[in-house]
Amino acid sequence: MSDFEPKLVCFSCRFGWGYLADQHALSAQIKNWIPIICSGKVDAIQVLDAFKHGADGVLILGCPAGECHYQDGNEESKKRVLLLQKLLDACGIEPARVRMEMSLDPEGKKIPGLVKNMTETIRKLGPVKMS
Numbered sequence: 001m002s003d004f005e006p007k008l009v010c011f012s013c014r015f016g017w018g019y020l021a022d023q024h025a026l027s028a029q030i031k032n033w034i035p036i037i038c039s040g041k042v043d044a045i046q047v048l049d050a051f052k053h054g055a056d057g058v059l060i061l062g063c064p065a066g067e068c069h070y071q072d073g074n075e076e077s078k079k080r081v082l083l084l085q086k087l088l089d090a091c092g093i094e095p096a097r098v099r100m101e102m103s104l105d106p107e108g109k110k111i112p113g114l115v116k117n118m119t120e121t122i123r124k125l126g127p128v129k130m131s
Contacts, residue, residue, distance in 0.1 A: 005123075007031075007057075008031075008058070010058075010115055011034050011039065011042045011058070011059070012034070012035050013036060013039045016063035016103070016106070018035065018106070021108030033115075039060050039068075051093070056127055056128045057096075057098070057119070057121070057122040058097065060077060060081060061103075062077050062102050064103055074102055077100060078102065081099075093130070099121075
């Protein structure tokens with residue numbers, strides 16, 4: 001599996017992650033990076049569609065608790081991720097393939113490192129096994 005290159009999809013809140021960065025430069029560094037208006041807008045169907053279309057993992061970057069621009073979108077997303085992890089586990093897919101980070105990174109400096117870390121986690125798991 002040494003030649004396995006995981007496909008990771010990264011959704012990030014525009015209000016907490018990378019909004020001060022040059023987004024064109026950041027997107028050139030990160031494949032499949034999708035800035036969104038709020039992490040609470042990422043629904044289960046989008047995550048499952050990512051897997052259906054070849055993703056091996058999904059990373060969601062949201063604001064810290066109590067700091068969501070849209071009141072509690074990040075907390076709702078966190079709950080959704082926990083439920084998705086249980087659903088994936090019930091389907092025989094490792095829950096670690098979906099992760100949520102709740103923090104702030106206006107300059108986008110942490111995003112490439114988080115993506116790299118998640119990619120390494122997925123590499124150890126191997127390709128997703130969808131039935």
